[in-house]
Amino acid sequence: MSVARAYAATLSGIEGVAVLVETAIGAGLPGLTIVGLPDAAVKESRERVRSALRQVGFPLPGRSVVVNLAPADLPKAGTALDLAIAISILEANGDLPLGAGSSVTLVGELGLDGSLRPVPGVIAFAESSLRDGRRTIVVPAANALEAAIHGDLAVLPAGHLGEVVAHLAQRLPIVSVSPADYDERAEPDPEDDMREVRGQSLARRALEIAAAGGHNILLTGPPGSGKTMLARRLPGILPPLSRPEALEVTRIWSVAGRLPSHSGLVRRRPFRSPHHGATAAALAGGGADPRPGELSLAHLGVLFLDEFPEFRRDAIEALREPLEDGVVSVARASGSRSFPARFLLVAAMNPCPCGFLGDTRRPCHCTDREVSRYRKKISGPLLDRIDLHVEVPAVPAGDFHSPVESEPSRTVAERVQRARRVQSSRSGDPRFTNATLASRHLRQQIGLEPSARELLEKAMDRLGLSARGYQRVLRVARTIADLEGSEKTSSRHVAEALRYRPLLRTETRSRP
Ligand SMILES: Nc1ncnc2c1ncn2[C@@H]1O[C@H](COP(=O)(O)OP(=O)(O)O)[C@@H](O)[C@H]1O
Ligand SMILES: [Mg+2]
Numbered sequence: 001m002s003v004a005r006a007y008a009a010t011l012s013g014i015e016g017v018a019v020l021v022e023t024a025i026g027a028g029l030p031g032l033t034i035v036g037l038p039d040a041a042v043k044e045s046r047e048r049v050r051s052a053l054r055q056v057g058f059p060l061p062g063r064s065v066v067v068n069l070a071p072a073d074l075p076k077a078g079t080a081l082d083l084a085i086a087i088s089i090l091e092a093n094g095d096l097p098l099g100a101g102s103s104v105t106l107v108g109e110l111g112l113d114g115s116l117r118p119v120p121g122v123i124a125f126a127e128s129s130l131r132d133g134r135r136t137i138v139v140p141a142a143n144a145l146e147a148a149i150h151g152d153l154a155v156l157p158a159g160h161l162g163e164v165v166a167h168l169a170q171r172l173p174i175v176s177v178s179p180a181d182y183d184e185r186a187e188p189d190p191e192d193d194m195r196e197v198r199g200q201s202l203a204r205r206a207l208e209i210a211a212a213g214g215h216n217i218l219l220t221g222p223p224g225s226g227k228t229m230l231a232r233r234l235p236g237i238l239p240p241l242s243r244p245e246a247l248e249v250t251r252i253w254s255v256a257g258r259l260p261s262h263s264g265l266v267r268r269r270p271f272r273s274p275h276h277g278a279t280a281a282a283l284a285g286g287g288a289d290p291r292p293g294e295l296s297l298a299h300l301g302v303l304f305l306d307e308f309p310e311f312r313r314d315a316i317e318a319l320r321e322p323l324e325d326g327v328v329s330v331a332r333a334s335g336s337r338s339f340p341a342r343f344l345l346v347a348a349m350n351p352c353p354c355g356f357l358g359d360t361r362r363p364c365h366c367t368d369r370e371v372s373r374y375r376k377k378i379s380g381p382l383l384d385r386i387d388l389h390v391e392v393p394a395v396p397a398g399d400f401h402s403p404v405e406s407e408p409s410r411t412v413a414e415r416v417q418r419a420r421r422v423q424s425s426r427s428g429d430p431r432f433t434n435a436t437l438a439s440r441h442l443r444q445q446i447g448l449e450p451s452a453r454e455l456l457e458k459a460m461d462r463l464g465l466s467a468r469g470y471q472r473v474l475r476v477a478r479t480i481a482d483l484e485g486s487e488k489t490s491s492r493h494v495a496e497a498l499r500y501r502p503l504l505r506t507e508t509r510s511r512p
Helices: 040-055 082-092 122-131 141-150 161-168 201-213 227-232 243-255 280-284 313-317 320-325 368-376 409-427 439-446 450-463 467-484 491-500 505-509
Strands: 003-012 015-026 031-035 064-070 104-106 136-140 154-158 217-220 302-305 327-330 337-340 344-349 388-391
Touching (some): 003 082, 003 122, 031 040, 040 161, 082 104, 122 141, 122 243, 154 161, 201 388, 201 409, 201 467, 217 227, 227 302, 388 491, 409 467, 450 491, 467 491
Parallel strands (some): 003 104, 104 136, 136 154, 217 344, 217 388, 302 344
Antiparallel strands (some): 003 015, 015 064, 327 337
């Protein structure tokens, strides 16, 4: 009795792991058995494989077919093993020469008609194939560009099991896709340009500072004032993704099953705006075999949380770890997984439950207690991670019809990129931003002028700034100085930074 071997891959977190598929056909009751810790999806693959084999003219032999997935202690999920299982059965039964697929990684889900369907995680499977020394991978056609990102791998796209069989039997070779086919340029989204935002100069400036220093930002304003519009334009003023960053983003999106068909490297920074009803699992990631959630889909991009106080407590709680460490951990019986989740947070809220506190056009009917309860929902440790607080008032009608265009995103992005370069050369870390400046380094690195220190100390007394608030102002002031190309942090920079401290509720209350 001969044993046939084929190679596939499965996911462990966001990494691909090679899987060996062994098949033996022997005497015994006819039937197909799959062993090696298969989850429900792998069991279902039995039915798909059986039907697909019949479609290509090789029905299962009337004997006992045993498929073993190794390593046995590795939990295997998903449908990507179908193709390797089918090929290894064909080899064991003598329908293909033994060893025909031994130097190839085979991934893809089979349809009942034998068609090969796209699967999540193909970029990770391609990486595991390379690590394992197999320089050829067969993938569903819709995943081919993704598999070809690494370049040093022959990627064979297939639309049907029959094509794979013909290739391995050396009857009709599949032509590999060329990795040069994908476009490396990041086209800015012309739909979301800063140019279209009328007025709102304070908020536009705050977004520029947020982008330049990696600062999280809270926008407070009545409905319709343009908070969503502003937030959507933040990815467009951030520096373009470097190639390693683009790979990280692509891997996460692929593993989460969110990469569009026929797409290669993700070149644009993500923008995610989960609804306030989202569960903690939807944000952090979940499932029996956890997949990345919204926080990871926003990795290296922007996470926009509209109606911030309406988010569930446990969902807000799930933000804490990523905001501190740039990762999110998901605990499971099978052990905890951690996914990258380093994003810029843009939170938005109304100034009060009805939304019209401080609005000159409509009266607010909220009581003081309602207002303070609403604002308290976001107080505490999370607030400490939001350096910029900005009021976004309703745009006066005059501004709306003003013929004056705002600066285009491209111009702002150039300033942002310059400020980022200053920060990375100061720290020696290309990803470093002022927002992550540790408090113990603040004093040495900030180059605070004496007059600036005086101003800040006065502000602490007068505005009741906490020690935390003091540090927030310092970080923001440093970013403002970097945008200006100034080595010192002057009182002018501090004065501007003080405009972005948390709103004291008496300040809006007292307006007419
Ligand atoms: N400053 C602005 N400049 C241009 N259009 C604006 C501005 N503010 C709001 N709008 C228009 O009003 C619409 C609603 O704004 P939106 O961003 O959804 O407000 P919010 O999120 O604060 O409720 C936008 O789609 C846009 O067309
Ligand atoms: Mg909105």
